[in-house]
Amino acid sequence: MRPTLALLLALAATPALAGPSRVEQAAMLRDAALAASDALPLLTDLTTRVGQRLAATPAEARGREWAKAAMKAAGLVNIREEPFTMPVWERGAESAEIIGTGQKLAIAALGTSGATPPEGITAEVVYFADYAALQEAAPGSLAGKIAFIDHRMMRAQDGSSYGTNGVVRRAGPALAAQKGAVATMIRSLGTDYHRNPHTGSTSFPTGQAPTPAVALALPDAELLARRLAAGPVTVKLISTPRSNPNGQSANVSGDIPGSGDEIIVIGGHLDSWDIGQGVIDDGAGMAITLSAAKAIKASGLKPRRTIRVVFWGAEEEGIYGGRAYAEAHKTDRIVLAAESDFGADRVYRLSSKVADTGLPLIAEMQRVLAPLGIAPTRDNTAGGGADVAPLGALGSGILELEQDGSRYFDLHHTPDDTLDKVDRAQIDQNVAAWTAAVWLAASDDRPLRTK
Numbered sequence: 001m002r003p004t005l006a007l008l009l010a011l012a013a014t015p016a017l018a019g020p021s022r023v024e025q026a027a028m029l030r031d032a033a034l035a036a037s038d039a040l041p042l043l044t045d046l047t048t049r050v051g052q053r054l055a056a057t058p059a060e061a062r063g064r065e066w067a068k069a070a071m072k073a074a075g076l077v078n079i080r081e082e083p084f085t086m087p088v089w090e091r092g093a094e095s096a097e098i099i100g101t102g103q104k105l106a107i108a109a110l111g112t113s114g115a116t117p118p119e120g121i122t123a124e125v126v127y128f129a130d131y132a133a134l135q136e137a138a139p140g141s142l143a144g145k146i147a148f149i150d151h152r153m154m155r156a157q158d159g160s161s162y163g164t165n166g167v168v169r170r171a172g173p174a175l176a177a178q179k180g181a182v183a184t185m186i187r188s189l190g191t192d193y194h195r196n197p198h199t200g201s202t203s204f205p206t207g208q209a210p211t212p213a214v215a216l217a218l219p220d221a222e223l224l225a226r227r228l229a230a231g232p233v234t235v236k237l238i239s240t241p242r243s244n245p246n247g248q249s250a251n252v253s254g255d256i257p258g259s260g261d262e263i264i265v266i267g268g269h270l271d272s273w274d275i276g277q278g279v280i281d282d283g284a285g286m287a288i289t290l291s292a293a294k295a296i297k298a299s300g301l302k303p304r305r306t307i308r309v310v311f312w313g314a315e316e317e318g319i320y321g322g323r324a325y326a327e328a329h330k331t332d333r334i335v336l337a338a339e340s341d342f343g344a345d346r347v348y349r350l351s352s353k354v355a356d357t358g359l360p361l362i363a364e365m366q367r368v369l370a371p372l373g374i375a376p377t378r379d380n381t382a383g384g385g386a387d388v389a390p391l392g393a394l395g396s397g398i399l400e401l402e403q404d405g406s407r408y409f410d411l412h413h414t415p416d417d418t419l420d421k422v423d424r425a426q427i428d429q430n431v432a433a434w435t436a437a438v439w440l441a442a443s444d445d446r447p448l449r450t451k
């Protein structure tokens with residue numbers, strides 16, 4: 001079934017023979033993963049046995065137990081759990097209704113938002129076309145009102161419209177509250193027209209009490225905008241999340257030890273939002289990177305650099321795990337870091353941020369990944385995923401295997417983040433790309449750190 005991998009195993013066991021080159025080894029690993037990888041079985045097991053994994057809850061802790069067992073089964077060693085503290089936030093009851101019509105609105109509370117009284121609040125809604133319009137509102141002008149912030153997020157392969165509209169969710173509720181709003185509703189950061197609200201984190205500056213904040217599904221946001229254009233609208237909003245400042249989460253890691261002291265970190269984040277099943281965000285990233293490490297381990301090839309798989313905790317509510325990991329490992333020789341956190345669809349582009357001495361390695365990766373339909377970038381300015389950005393800021397090289405995000409924001413942070421959305425051929429293409437790229441980096445010694 002897999003003659004090339006069998007050949008690789010045989011050659012690895014007989015080092016006296018002149019074996020294939022690193023590039024040839026990477027191509028063999030690529031082709032074996034493309035034929036069949038363990039990513040979908042791993043993802044199925046995680047999301048069936050554990051399901052959603054909201055940060056700092058018992059569900060996330062069950063995810064860590066799953067992760068340690070899966071790493072052990074993959075042949076990883078030095079399996080560790082590294083705890084850190086953070087606030088825990090859990091959703092309560094939530095509903096919204098346009099007064100006088102009986103029309104319910106499909107909503108989801110935003111992470112870290114505050115609570116209404118159990119009976120809810122009833123207030124007039126004020127429309128803002130975007131975040132800039134809210135910024136222009138006079139101080140105190142929203143006293144006693146509910147702010148509704150609209151925006152126009154566009155479908156894009158690279159997901160860039162999420163970044164440019166993200167301020168509406170991250171900072172809109174706090175700004176509206178500063179102008180007197182008793183609550184905030186936003187149009188979901190999403191691209192689908194199902195009645196699925198997209199949750200996600202918001203934040204309030206230190207010292208500012210969180211106010212209720214919810215996202216509306218796109219059809220409901222558009223209904224509300226039409227009614228507001230026709231005249232005043234009053235909404236009854238109930239959202240009763242609970243929060244506790246003394247929660248605990250943790251990062252989980254495991255290694256394929258290298259012969260030297262340099263380390264390559266790959267992985268995904270272990271936590272997920274609560275309203276879906278934690279599949280594309282980010283069970284997929286966990287499964288893709290663990291499957292790649294497992295394939296390298298199973299090949300019998302011995303890396304020069306340690307390959308470390310890290311599953312970061314608590315990404316969604318403020319990158320707690322990524323920041324804790326970088327702080328705890330700032331003296332480690334982490335030369336390259338890469339995260340898979342953009343769903344399970346195919347990789348279409350390879351980008352990096354490495355020292356100039358590492359660019360020939362990136363060019364090797366481009367050659368080996370080209371048959372998978374992966375195009376190069378040339379600017380060497382990749383930022384990396386949220387959890388590896390803190391490592392990059394400390395000087396680790398960054399590798400990004402950019403996934404096609406054309407449909408990612410139809411599903412992201414919604415009840416539709418479920419296993420049936422994963423396409424096996426596409427997730428296996430991811431594993432093929434990761435396996436080849438990680439092997440090329442792990443078998444090499446050219447310097448990659450940027451400082």
Ligand SMILES: [Zn+2]
Nearest residue numbers: 269281282341
């Ligand atoms: Zn994610």
